[in-house]
Amino acid sequence: MxxxxxxxxxxxxxxxxxxxxxxxxxxxxxxxxxxxxxxxxxxxxxxxxxxxxxxxxxxxxxxxxxxxxxxxxxxxxxxxxxxxxxxxxxxxxxxxxxxxPEPEVEEPAGFPQVGAAWEQALRLAPGRRAELRRARTACARLLVLAQTTHHDDLPLVTVQVPALVAQYDALIADAGSRAEARDLAARMVDLLAGIGDRAAGIVEQERAGRMEALMVRELHVARRLGRNDRGRAGL
The missing domain is CATH 1.10.287 (Helix Hairpins)
Structure with a gap:
């Protein structure tokens, strides 16, 4: 041994x-x-x-x-x-x-109807809280981004989320059975999750664009520094 x-x-x-x-x-x-x-x-x-x-x-x-x-x-x-x-x-x-896991982000001021819609969605589908919170966070990030940059898909969050939740809320209230109510709630969550995925993609694309712009600026500064060094050397 x-x-x-x-x-x-x-x-x-x-x-x-x-x-x-x-x-x-x-x-x-x-x-x-x-x-x-x-x-x-x-x-x-x-x-x-x-x-x-x-x-x-x-x-x-x-x-x-x-x-x-x-x-x-x-x-x-x-x-x-x-x-x-x-x-x-x-x-x-x-x-x-x-x-x-991303920290939860709430909607910025000026979108109370969006926040209320997400709260109602959580009440309608408590069993899928994690999915709804992820989608809400992604949509909230898009709303924050939209304060400085315009995006054509913003109405998916500001208009469609409150409208979808309101319509599903009414249908679930009138559902003839618990099974029908569960099916409606599941369909609602699937749509809201899809909107969240779209919002997350937009935010990530915007971030990638900013990173690319930063790399271009870094290279530009490096070139200027190189020229300044050559100028000081008298070349």
């Missing part, structure tokens, strides 16, 4: 050592690649200066300019890579939040 345990421990240590060596090798190769790119750019700058008739210190300045341009280019590329990582991380976190 002790021999087996020793073999397992030794194997784990060997694997850890190999992983460390591989990571170190990758970093060394990356460092060589960066240094090589800067050296090649310096040589190219010096050769270009020489081809233009420069001599002595002017050739050295050309080499320095080439090296500086390479370093600025690598720096800008690194910044863009980090910006994309941050943006991608925001998208992934957003999708992860979609998988988590």
């Amino acid at each position: 002790a021999v087996v345990l020793a073999v397992i421990v030794a194997s784990v240590l060997v694997l850890l050592f190999m992983g460390l060596m591989i990571a170190l090798l990758v970093w060394v190769l990356m460092a060589f690649a960066v240094v090589g790119a800067v050296v090649l750019a310096a040589i190219a700058g010096g050769m270009l200066a020489g081809a233009l008739g420069a001599e002595g210190p002017a050739v050295a300045l050309g080499a320095m300019a080439g090296a500086g341009a390479a370093m600025l280019g690598l720096r800008t590329a690194w910044r863009r890579r980090e910006a994309r990582k941050l943006a991608t991380g925001g998208i992934i976190e957003g999708r992860a939040r979609m998988l988590e």
Whole structure:
């Protein structure tokens, strides 16, 4: 038993050592690649200066300019890579939040009839409270979004939700049996859940558009920063 345990421990240590060596090798190769790119750019700058008739210190300045341009280019590329990582991380976190239970959101002021309709729907179909609350939250988010952005599907929430609940309420009250009342309530919930799904899709589409616009702005700022760096370097 002790021999087996020793073999397992030794194997784990060997694997850890190999992983460390591989990571170190990758970093060394990356460092060589960066240094090589800067050296090649310096040589190219010096050769270009020489081809233009420069001599002595002017050739050295050309080499320095080439090296500086390479370093600025690598720096800008690194910044863009980090910006994309941050943006991608925001998208992934957003999708992860979609998988988590969303906190309930109430309708903003100005839509009392919508809130009253959802409360009545909960009373008519208490057994499907979770579905109704999810749909209500999605519709409330759309109402909040509509305060700053117009959407053609907004009447699905502001008009159709109160109208549907009122009509189903009247039919359920006049139902000839409990089975008929349950069937009507189920149909009502299915329609309201569909409206909630539509509202959630609109909100997510709007959020994706804002994220895309942010990525475009980040890249624009990164380009401006790169140009400013080159301007300060006198390139």
